[in-house]
Amino acid sequence: MSRRVVVLTDRTQVPDGRSLRDVLDAAADGGLTTVLLREVDLPDDERAEIADHARSRGLEVVAAHRPVPGCSGVHLPAGTALPDVAMRWGRSCHDRADLARAAADGAWWATLSPYTVTASKPGYGPPLPVSAFAQPPLPVFALGGITPENAAAARSAGAWGVAVMGAVMRAADPAAVVAALLAAAG
Template sequence: MSRRVVVLTDRTQVPAGRSLRDVLAAAADGGLTTVLLREVDLPDDERAKIADHARTCGLEVVAAHRAVVGCSGLHLPSGSALPAVATRWGRSCHDRADLLRAAADGAWWATLSPYATTASKPGYGPPVPAAAFAQAPLPVLALGGITPGNAAAAREAGAWGVGVMGAVMRAADPAAVVAALLEAAG
C-alpha cells in the first residue's frame, strides 16, 4: 500500500448510470494509487477483469478474501487463516487485540473498523476508541465512516492512513472526493 488513502470497492453503492469501472477511473484521476478489490460475491474471472481495468487506470490492486491473479497483495477477514502462499497481506481488525494478533501473524497492514458510524454498514457496531490507533504495531488504515471531513482526525489519532468505501463509491464526483481525502490524510 503506497499511499495513505485506499479505496475499497462495492459496486452495489455506485449510483445508477455509472459503473464500478467509471468510479475507479475517476478515483485514479483524483490521485488514488491503491484500491482494495472486494466484490467477493463475483467469480474469480470477473474479479480479475475488474482488477485488470483498475491496473490500466494506474492503480495498485489488493484483493480481498481470496487471491486474484495480478494483484499485489491479499486482505483477509478478521480471524482468518494465514495465506497459503507468500504474499503481502493485511487483515481486517475490530479492536486492539485483533491488531496485535495480525502483527504477530506477520501482516503487513491492517484495517481497524469502524472508525465512525458508517452508511455502508448501518448498525455495524460502535466506533473503536481513537486510542486503539495509537502506537499500532503495524500500519493501520482507519476504516468505516471515513470522509474528507474526518480523515485528518483519524491520522491524528495514530492511523497510518484511511480506507474509504462509501464516500467514494456513492460520490457524484469520485475524483474530487479522492483528492480531498488525499489532502486531509496527508
C-alpha cells in the same frame, strides 16, 4: 499499500448510470494509487477483469479475501487462516487484540474499524475509541465512516492511513472526493 488512502470497492453502492469501472477511473483521475478489490461474491475471472481494468489505470490492486492474479496482495477477514501464497497481506481488525494477532502473524497492514458511524454498514459498531488507533503494532488504515472531513483526525489519532468505501463509491464526483481525502490524510 503505498499511499495513505486506499479505496475499497463495492459496486452495490455505485449510483445508477455509472459502473464500478467508472468510479475507479474517476478515483484514479483524483490521484488514487491503491484500491482494495472486494466484490467477493463475483467469480474469480470477473474479479480479475476488474483488477486488470484498475491496473490499466495505474492503480495498485489488493484483493479481498482471496488472491486474484496480478494483485499486489490480499486482505483477509479477521480470524481467517494465513494465506497459502507468497504475497503481502493484511487483515481486517476490530480491536487492539486483533491488531496484535495480525502483527504477530506477519501482516503488513491492517484495517481497523469502525472509526465512526458508517452509512455503508448501518448499525455496525459502536465506533472504536480514538485510543484504539494510538501506536498500533503495524500500519493501520482507519475504516468506517471515513470522509474528507474526518480523515485528518483519523491520522492524528494514530492511523497510518484511511480506508474509504462509501464516500467514494456513492460520490457524485469520486475524483474530487479522492483528491480531498488525499489532501486531508497527507
